[in-house]
Amino acid sequence: MSTKLEPEGTYDGVPAYHFDNRLGGPVLSHQQRWDEIAGSHTGFRSTIASGYWVITEGQAVQEALQDWRRFSNKSVTALNPDPKFLWIPEMLDPPVHTIWRRLLGTDFSPKAIAAREPEVRQVAADMIDQLLERGEVDVLDEFARRFPTLIFMRLMGLPEQDLGIFLDWVHDLLHLTYAEDPEGVRQLSAMTAVSDYFAEQIALRREAPRDDLLSRVLTWQIDGEPISDYDMHAFCILMFQAGFDTVPISIGWALYHFATHPEQRTAIIEDPSLIAMGVEEILRVYSFVVPARKATVDTEIGGCPVKAGEMVMLPLAVSNRDPERFDNPLDVDLHREQSNHIAFGSGPHRCLGSHLARLELNVAVEEWHKRIPEYRLAPGQELEQHGNMYGIQSLRLRWVTA
Numbered sequence: 001m002s003t004k005l006e007p008e009g010t011y012d013g014v015p016a017y018h019f020d021n022r023l024g025g026p027v028l029s030h031q032q033r034w035d036e037i038a039g040s041h042t043g044f045r046s047t048i049a050s051g052y053w054v055i056t057e058g059q060a061v062q063e064a065l066q067d068w069r070r071f072s073n074k075s076v077t078a079l080n081p082d083p084k085f086l087w088i089p090e091m092l093d094p095p096v097h098t099i100w101r102r103l104l105g106t107d108f109s110p111k112a113i114a115a116r117e118p119e120v121r122q123v124a125a126d127m128i129d130q131l132l133e134r135g136e137v138d139v140l141d142e143f144a145r146r147f148p149t150l151i152f153m154r155l156m157g158l159p160e161q162d163l164g165i166f167l168d169w170v171h172d173l174l175h176l177t178y179a180e181d182p183e184g185v186r187q188l189s190a191m192t193a194v195s196d197y198f199a200e201q202i203a204l205r206r207e208a209p210r211d212d213l214l215s216r217v218l219t220w221q222i223d224g225e226p227i228s229d230y231d232m233h234a235f236c237i238l239m240f241q242a243g244f245d246t247v248p249i250s251i252g253w254a255l256y257h258f259a260t261h262p263e264q265r266t267a268i269i270e271d272p273s274l275i276a277m278g279v280e281e282i283l284r285v286y287s288f289v290v291p292a293r294k295a296t297v298d299t300e301i302g303g304c305p306v307k308a309g310e311m312v313m314l315p316l317a318v319s320n321r322d323p324e325r326f327d328n329p330l331d332v333d334l335h336r337e338q339s340n341h342i343a344f345g346s347g348p349h350r351c352l353g354s355h356l357a358r359l360e361l362n363v364a365v366e367e368w369h370k371r372i373p374e375y376r377l378a379p380g381q382e383l384e385q386h387g388n389m390y391g392i393q394s395l396r397l398r399w400v401t402a
């Protein structure tokens with residue numbers, strides 16, 4: 001993937017480029033492209049499809065995320081300003097969004113998540129123990145994707161024997177290349193299967209509630225009305241999307257980082273108290289989430305004259321790697337005094353699952369290095385990352401077995 005933008009002229013006086021965030025590329029190429037663009041632009045117009053604005057000024061990105069009145073969450077995909085789908089609560093604005101967040105807060109509070117730590121740690125330890133004697137694995141397939149997915153399934157109350165099916169769906173929904181699925185047939189099939197699966201799970205809990213998150217949500221009321229099957233379905237789909245990709249991507253970047261920075265790997269093994277800041281720094285430096293918002297009014301941000309109804313892309317990397325916010329912003333600093341990044345977003349829609357994600361990431365790094373302290377990138381692989389969400393496609397690590 002070339003990091004150079006292809007000029008297309010101007011749009012309302014602002015530079016316009018043939019910019020397509022869906023394209024994959026060599027590992028770290030997306031983050032480096034944002035660095036390059038942010039160094040010379042505060043914002044520009046992408047001419048892809050019907051067009052959208054791209055904000056590349058760190059402070060402006062955070063401003064837009066915090067201002068839901070000007071920048072609505074009713075659409076969160078730059079290429080789809082009028083979606084036919086709904087993810088709850090992400091694609092709701094206050095005050096309804098606030099009600100959902102408050103109700104969900106009990107299950108995702110720091111106290112509730114801390115209580116799950118022994119279970120989370122045991123799952124991670126068991127999975128890593130099963131890999132020890134193999135000496136080389138694709139850690140994304142064998143650990144990074146399996147571990148948080150199983151935790152999520154337990155939280156939701158889904159049958160653990162369905163783990164393999166879920167991982168197949170996640171692959172087809174999120175990680176197929178254009179060459180593998182040019183007509184989108186496999187992706188559509190996976191979407192249909194996921195939809196049908198959750199419809200069945202909702203029906204089962206209406207008939208026989210259990211002690212799980214799905215059953216609890218069915219007891220809630222929003223504005224005096226019980227949760228409809230439609231809204232339950234929209235909630236389940238969001239949880240599926242959020243629970244099965246962001247943490248696996250983050251674990252992948254963490255293991256990639258420590259595989260390629262052996263001096264820092266030694267440091268966290270000798271002093272595990274450094275892991276917490278290491279995780280925060282990896283979330284910041286390897287920022288991979290690129291949200292979007294829909295303008296509700298004619299406004300200006302990042303030097304772009306945005307009209308009501310237009311989409312605005314807000315790459316978190318330009319804020320998290322901003323030299324005006326961080327000293328040596330491209331370096332993971334295990335001793336940084338604070339890392340006030342926005343890897344989990346900012347404002348009222350900041351990631352609800354951030355406490356669970358942090359627990360899973362810290363546990364994954366801790367338990368991995370207890371068991372496999374010495375490892376490296378397996379030779380003979382060309383590391384590539386996806387477009388949209390910048391996860392590594394495949395990551396084989398090698399270590400010496402006992």
